[in-house]
Every structure is written in structure tokens, then in C-alpha cells.
Amino acid sequence: MDRVYFLLGQMTHLRYFVPLVEECSRKNIDCYFLIYFSFKYNCPGRHDKYLNKICKANKVKKIHLDDFAEQGQTIICIEPKSISQLKLYQENDVYVLTSQFDYMHNYDYYESYVKNVIFPSKWFIEKCTSFMGDKRISETKWTHEKITSPKNVFLGSPKYDVTLDKKSIIHKYNLTEKSKVLFFFPAVSQQDNMWVTKNPRGLSFGEINDIYKMLKSLDFEILVKSRLKHLIPQECNADRIFYDESWFPHTSAELIEVCDLAIMVDSTSIVECVLQKTPFINIGLINEKIRINAKNMTHELMNYDFCENYDYTPKTNELKDKIKYLTNNNFDDQFDDVHKNYLFEVGSSSKKIIDFIETQNNND
Numbered sequence: 211m212d213r214v215y216f217l218l219g220q221m222t223h224l225r226y227f228v229p230l231v232e233e234c235s236r237k238n239i240d241c242y243f244l245i246y247f248s249f250k251y252n253c254p255g256r257h258d259k260y261l262n263k264i265c266k267a268n269k270v271k272k273i274h275l276d277d278f279a280e281q282g283q284t285i286i287c288i289e290p291k292s293i294s295q296l297k298l299y300q301e302n303d304v305y306v307l308t309s310q311f312d313y314m315h316n317y318d319y320y321e322s323y324v325k326n327v328i329f330p331s332k333w334f335i336e337k338c339t340s341f342m343g344d345k346r347i348s349e350t351k352w353t354h355e356k357i358t359s360p361k362n363v364f365l366g367s368p369k370y371d372v373t374l375d376k377k378s379i380i381h382k383y384n385l386t387e388k389s390k391v392l393f394f395f396p397a398v399s400q401q402d403n404m405w406v407t408k409n410p411r412g413l414s415f416g417e418i419n420d421i422y423k424m425l426k427s428l429d430f431e432i433l434v435k436s437r438l439k440h441l442i443p444q445e446c447n448a449d450r451i452f453y454d455e456s457w458f459p460h461t462s463a464e465l466i467e468v469c470d471l472a473i474m475v476d477s478t479s480i481v482e483c484v485l486q487k488t489p490f491i492n493i494g495l496i497n498e499k500i501r502i503n504a505k506n507m508t509h510e511l512m513n514y515d516f517c518e519n520y521d522y523t524p525k526t527n528e529l530k531d532k533i534k535y536l537t538n539n540n541f542d543d544q545f546d547d548v549h550k551n552y553l554f555e556v557g558s559s560s561k562k563i564i565d566f567i568e569t570q571n572n573n574d
Contacts, residue, residue, distance in 0.1 A: 211571045213240040217287035219248040221257050224264060224458040226288060226307055229371035231268045233560040246275040251438040260457060284567060291319045299323035305567060310478040311507050314338065318350040321361060328563060330367040333552040337507060346502050365566055366559030370485050372459050374467040388431040389470045389537065395436035396475035413475060415445040417523050422448055424526050428533065433465055470537045476503045480511060485556055487545040489516045489536040493523065511548055516541035
């Protein structure tokens, strides 16, 4: 294998691709980004200077997807959904990396056309056994055959093959030396019945500010992370607000690394916190009758002391006591146990993935 192509339509996918590119470089494998425009906030076309910098640093060449006419090549992508790219999948060896729990809904879009679907661990696909026949799961209809398909392989996730240094991150973002809490701002829901509270962001602005006030009373520096498609209103200002300042290493991963605790509302960031060994509190407000929430997917990960899950807005005193407990104890042994039993050991996924693909190519 002398070259690998990466299908890039979202800048957030760089956190998966760059570690793989670095592994390819160690093996003298040429890398190319197949660029297409998604027209989202993270579209490559909106971040051309940043992408060019990444390409130059890693010796990656860019090709627009419309200009790609190769066949029999190796292509790595993140959960493709566009059937307009069907010819690309049929004429090349395409490997899919799953992203968080998106595969739960997306699997049927690509499984028939690609060579392999790469999951972080068996736990991720085995979770879908309980969703067979579940009307809350749309688009993909889960069956035993899909769950046990030989196309599913388990090689970790390159997203976590990145070295993060706390001192460097604090300097990069000009943060204080205070203890820090990262608040993942709840995403907007367009459907009122998605949220038990009927508030458009899961928590009301008043509830969010009550949490901020309590954190400030404990002398935490409050960092809030959102995405440009979910702008944070002035009513919910904290010490610092972040969007996607850095695509690689990604801002979310950097902030998780420097914070003592993360607070979220039904977010799959739970997995990121566990893999980065950061305690967290999840406030579950999505109506389970309508949609699968983070608790449905990750309840095994939350049966440990390093986290707390609430199905309602917690009382201030109760939340304060839990925050004190989570930020004053070491849970490394429990995190290691979860990595071993459910997830994977971080740091070597990129090598496993490229080695696997090379082996597949040699066997063809």
C-alpha cells in the first residue's frame, strides 16, 4: 500500500485523520485529502487557511472529490451518508470509522458498500442488540446479522492518539491556574417534545446560571464549550466561552484535558471524558419516549464513582456536594477498568488500523 485517501467534508474529522496520517508517514505511505463541501459551519471551504496549514505540516495533498477518478484505491472516511458518492464506494476499498454513537442511525447508509466498519470496541456494536425493533431508532433497522457482520472490526479510535499537555493548553488559551469545570452547552432542539423541561436548550437560562453561580462559589474557573451552529446567548456568560478554536488537536479534547470536571446535558462527550479520565456529571433531560439519550447508550460507563447521572435538574446543594466529591478524589483505577472492560486502551489505534488495512490489501 503506497497511498491512502481520506474523505474530508468536515473539519472535525481531522481529529480522526491526522493521527492516521502521522502513522502513514512513519510507514512512508502518501496521504491525500479528498475534499468535498458540506456547507456546514465546519466545512473545509470555510477554513481553507487552517486546512492548508495542516496539510503542509503533515505533507498531505488535497484533491477535490469531483476531480477524483481513481479506482482500486484505499479510502478512509467517517460514516458517509451521501448516496451520491456510491460510485466512489463501489470502485475503491472504503473503510468507515464510526463517530461516537452516530452509527446507531447511520449504519444502513454504508454497510453494504464498504469493506469494513471500524468500531472502537465490541461494546459499541453490542449495545445495538437492545435496539432491535426499537421505534426510537430511525434510518437503521438493527438485526442480529448486522451486529455480528464480519465487516465489523474493533481497533480503537485514532481520535485519542494525540498527546495533550496541560501546561501547553493553559498557555495556549491563556487560562488561569484555578481548578476548572467544563460546561458543554446543551444543543438546540427544534422539537419541543424532545426535552422533558420543554425549554429549547434542555436547561433554562436560569437553571444554567444557577449552576454557574454555584461553581463560582466553589472558586472554579468556568469554561463553556459549544459549536458555531449553537451560539451561546449573552444571558449565559461564564468565565470563558469556546467554540472550535482548534480543529487538531480539537478544542473539546484540550479543554477536557485541563478541566477537573465536565458537566453536560445528554451528551456523547461522556465517552471522551471517560477515555481522558475526567470526572463528569450528566443531566439527562431528553424525553426517552421520543429519542434514545446518552443514558441509554452509556449506562454501563456511568456505574462508577467518577460520574453522576441526573434525570432532572439537580438541587444546588446536592450538585455542590457531588462536585466536591468528584473533584477531590482520584478515580484512575476505575477509569482503567472501564477502558479494559468496555472501551479500549488509548494510544495505539492508528497503528492497529493502518496495519489492518495493509493486511487486507496484501490478502486481496
